[in-house]
Structure formats: C-alpha cells, structure tokens
Amino acid sequence: MVKSYHPETLEEALKILVETHCIPYAGGTDLMVRYRQGPGLVPNFDRPVMFIGHFPELTAISEKNGEFSIGACVPYRDIIRHPHTPEILRQACSLIGAPAIQNLGTMGGNICNASPAGDTLPPLSVLDATLTLRSVSGERKVSFLSFFTGPGKSILRDDELLTCIHFRLPHFTxxxxxxxxxxxxxxxxxxxxxxxxxxxxxxxxxxxxxxxxxxxxxxxxxxxxxxxxxxxxxxxxxxxxxxxxxxxxxxxxxxxxxxxxxxxxxxxxxxxxxxxxxxxx
Ligand SMILES: Cc1cc2nc3c(=O)[nH]c(=O)nc-3n(C[C@H](O)[C@H](O)[C@H](O)COP(=O)(O)OP(=O)(O)OC[C@H]3O[C@@H](n4cnc5c(N)ncnc54)[C@H](O)[C@@H]3O)c2cc1C
CATH class of the missing domain: 3.30.390.50 (CO dehydrogenase flavoprotein, C-terminal domain)
Incomplete structure (x- = not known):
C-alpha cells in the first residue's frame, strides 16, 4: 500500500517533505507514468507521496504592474483561460497532451520533471522567468535557465517545493x-x-x-x-x-x-x- 499525505497547509507540507522525503505531486500526470506497473496495478512508488495541488499560494495567478505570477500548481486549463497569459505561453499550454491532461497537469510539474522536451520550457525561457523555491528554512529565487542541470535534473533540493513562476509581461513586435x-x-x-x-x-x-x-x-x-x-x-x-x-x-x-x-x-x-x-x- 502507498502511504499518501494530504497536508492542509503549505507549511505543513514543507515539514512533511523534510521529515519523510516523500514525493510531492500536483497533477500526477508525469509521476503516475514514471511509476506505472501495468493496467489495473497500483503505481510502484518507492517512497510515500504527498498531494500539493490544493494550497491557495500554489494555485493562484496574479498580474500587477506588468509582473505576472503563476502558482506552480495551477492547471494548464486555467493558464490557457487567463486573460493576461502571454500568447506564446497560451499556445504552448494549449498544445500539451489533450484536454484531460490540461485539466490536471501543471507548469510546476512540467518544470520540476526537467525533461528537455517539456513544452512550457522554451516560452518560459524567452520570458526570462524566475522561479520561487521554498523549504522550511526559507525561500530562494532562481533564474529559469539556472534551474536545469541536465535531462531530468535540476537544482531543486529534496526539501524544496517550487511554489511560483514569475515574469514581466513581454513587449515585443x-x-x-x-x-x-x-x-x-x-x-x-x-x-x-x-x-x-x-x-x-x-x-x-x-x-x-x-x-x-x-x-x-x-x-x-x-x-x-x-x-x-x-x-x-x-x-x-x-x-x-x-x-x-x-x-x-x-x-x-x-x-x-x-x-x-x-x-x-x-x-x-x-x-x-x-x-x-x-x-x-
Ligand atoms: C498522455 C500524456 C500526454 C502528455 N503530453 C505532454 C505534452 O504534450 N507536453 C509536455 O510537455 N508534457 C506532456 N505530458 C507530461 C505531463 O503531463 C506534463 O509534464 C505536466 O506538466 C506535469 O504536471 P503534473 O502536475 O501532472 O506533474 P506531476 O506528475 O504531479 O509531477 C511531476 C514531477 O515534478 C515534481 N513536482 C510537481 N510539482 C512540484 C512542485 N511544485 N515542487 C516540487 N516538485 C514538484 C513531482 O515530484 C514529479 O517528480 C504528457 C503526459 C501524459 C500522461
């Protein structure tokens, strides 16, 4: 049986993460495929899992004075529908999977998966995005490109969650x-x-x-x-x-x-x- 955590707050989640070394997930669309065993079988997780897709801090989109912030666990469907989403990012999100994946999948998952084929990575790169990473010991902001170190690899520590993606709304011709x-x-x-x-x-x-x-x-x-x-x-x-x-x-x-x-x-x-x-x- 897989042990699964459903913390009520982000702070609680960060504590569970550091204490149990569990695997956080939002939409689960990458994770379930990575740990799948076969039709009808429970995924073969080697550690407990923790759902993080319900915290207000991670599920909001905001725009203020040209600064755009997208919570790491906002599903693609909401990014596509938001009136201020830059067209380049809307197009990328609209071409991910199919509607079922867009209803569940998140940009945070796409980034943390660190696949070179993640479709939101090129638009976020040209948007010069910044990522906020949080742990029990605090918060750090890193530039988008410095996050990735190789296929499936990033600077995200085991005790950290990606909480938010920020960029300035672009003005190009x-x-x-x-x-x-x-x-x-x-x-x-x-x-x-x-x-x-x-x-x-x-x-x-x-x-x-x-x-x-x-x-x-x-x-x-x-x-x-x-x-x-x-x-x-x-x-x-x-x-x-x-x-x-x-x-x-x-x-x-x-x-x-x-x-x-x-x-x-x-x-x-x-x-x-x-x-x-x-x-x-
Ligand atoms: C049928 C199908 C079609 C797909 N099509 C595409 C496609 O066209 N383009 C594409 O790019 N991808 C595609 N994917 C892959 C996947 O849907 C995306 O990468 C999606 O964005 C993953 O988001 P998620 O929330 O489901 O991630 P999850 O599966 O929840 O997590 C993915 C990884 O990131 C970690 N993680 C997630 N959120 C956080 C966080 N906030 N902080 C720290 N770690 C975190 C998890 O521990 C896990 O290792 C497809 C997948 C399927 C099954």
Whole structure:
C-alpha cells in the first residue's frame, strides 16, 4: 500500500517533505507514468507521496504592474483561460497532451520533471522567468535557465517545493511558437521553438530564442542573440550562415522513438532562420 499525505497547509507540507522525503505531486500526470506497473496495478512508488495541488499560494495567478505570477500548481486549463497569459505561453499550454491532461497537469510539474522536451520550457525561457523555491528554512529565487542541470535534473533540493513562476509581461513586435510533433494531441515534442523580437526603426533592438527537445537542457544563448541585437533588419539575412553554424554547435539532439537527430537539427536551424527573417505580424 502507498502511504499518501494530504497536508492542509503549505507549511505543513514543507515539514512533511523534510521529515519523510516523500514525493510531492500536483497533477500526477508525469509521476503516475514514471511509476506505472501495468493496467489495473497500483503505481510502484518507492517512497510515500504527498498531494500539493490544493494550497491557495500554489494555485493562484496574479498580474500587477506588468509582473505576472503563476502558482506552480495551477492547471494548464486555467493558464490557457487567463486573460493576461502571454500568447506564446497560451499556445504552448494549449498544445500539451489533450484536454484531460490540461485539466490536471501543471507548469510546476512540467518544470520540476526537467525533461528537455517539456513544452512550457522554451516560452518560459524567452520570458526570462524566475522561479520561487521554498523549504522550511526559507525561500530562494532562481533564474529559469539556472534551474536545469541536465535531462531530468535540476537544482531543486529534496526539501524544496517550487511554489511560483514569475515574469514581466513581454513587449515585443514579433513572437513565434512552434511545436513539432507527430500528432496534434498527446504527442511529446520532437522540437519546440519559442522566440521574441523587437524591431524598431528598421533595427533589431532585442531578440530571444529558445529551443526544447534538441539538447540535454533548453538551448538559449544570450551571446548569439547579442550578435543580432543592434543590427539593421535589412542585413539580418547576411548574418544567417555564421549564426546558424554557431547554433548548430549548441543543438545536440538525440535519436529516439520520436525523431532522429539529423531531422531535429535541420528543422531547428530552419525554425531559427525563418523566425529571425520573419516580418512583423
Ligand atoms: C498522455 C500524456 C500526454 C502528455 N503530453 C505532454 C505534452 O504534450 N507536453 C509536455 O510537455 N508534457 C506532456 N505530458 C507530461 C505531463 O503531463 C506534463 O509534464 C505536466 O506538466 C506535469 O504536471 P503534473 O502536475 O501532472 O506533474 P506531476 O506528475 O504531479 O509531477 C511531476 C514531477 O515534478 C515534481 N513536482 C510537481 N510539482 C512540484 C512542485 N511544485 N515542487 C516540487 N516538485 C514538484 C513531482 O515530484 C514529479 O517528480 C504528457 C503526459 C501524459 C500522461
């Protein structure tokens, strides 16, 4: 039998976490698959589990003076429906799983699972998100990209919960999101792309590009973005061969049951090129 905790408050949950080393879960859509044994069988958990999807601090969305905060346990359905959710994130959430998964699954679970194919990771990366991690000993805020250390690995400690995801609402003139998958629903990404550009007076004033599922962690390079920033829009095409060569070194996909490495790399580079040369929408 699996021991299951249902604490009443976040403080109680943090105490249980440190005392029992239990596995926290929100929607359970990743966890149940990871520990499944077969049809009709109870998942094979090696530790107690703890439900954390009901605390007010973890289930609210707020917007104040352009600062947007999403509780780690808000289900995708509510993120999609919120009027201030940036379009790039709404699109990513709308393409996750199918409605049943969107009703249960959370962005906190997607982030803590730390899969390079997590669909919310590229948009949160270009939104320059910050994560709040909490334990009994306090709270720390970390930048989104510094959270991930490898496939399925992050800096989240065993005594910590991700409580909130924050970012400033974006103001760009061009944005793009693409999920390349086998089907429209219930398909994990072969490649996920997110990008923002600010084109002002025929100059590229800012650009942010992130790709998922094509390297051990999200691909985002401020160094390569800086090569484009400040350049006249009319000259961007000339910069493409060198830029794509450099991105090619960062994009290190694997071949697996969903796709092969060569396809992933070719399409990723094409997505970057098409995005940078895209006209304002
Ligand atoms: C049929 C199906 C289709 C899917 N399709 C997609 C898809 O298209 N794209 C995609 O990206 N994913 C997909 N997934 C994976 C999954 O639904 C998502 O990753 C989802 O966001 C996980 O959220 P959850 O709340 O269910 O996580 P859970 O399963 O509850 O947790 C996942 C992991 O994170 C930890 N965790 C969860 N919340 C916290 C927290 N606040 N603090 C600390 N640790 C935490 C848990 O301990 C666990 O290790 C799919 C899954 C299924 C079953």
């Amino acid at each position: 061009v944005e793009g999101y693409r999920k390349v998958g086998t089907r429209k629903a219930n398909a994990l990404s072969k490649i996920a792309f997110a990008g923002f550009m600010l084109k002002e007076k025929d100059m590229l004033s800012d650009v942010r590009i992130a790709l998922g599922a094509v390297a051990p962690t999200i691909v985002r390079s401020r160094e390569l973005e800086n090569r484009l920033i400040g350049q006249p829009v009319a000259e961007l095409a000339e910069l493409m061969p060198d830029l794509l060569k450099s991105y090619g070194k960062l994009i290190q996909p694997i071949t697996d049951q969903r796709s092969d490495a060569n396809y992933r790399k070719t399409v990723s580079l094409r997505l970057i090129k098409n995005f940078v040369l895209k006209e304002e929408s």
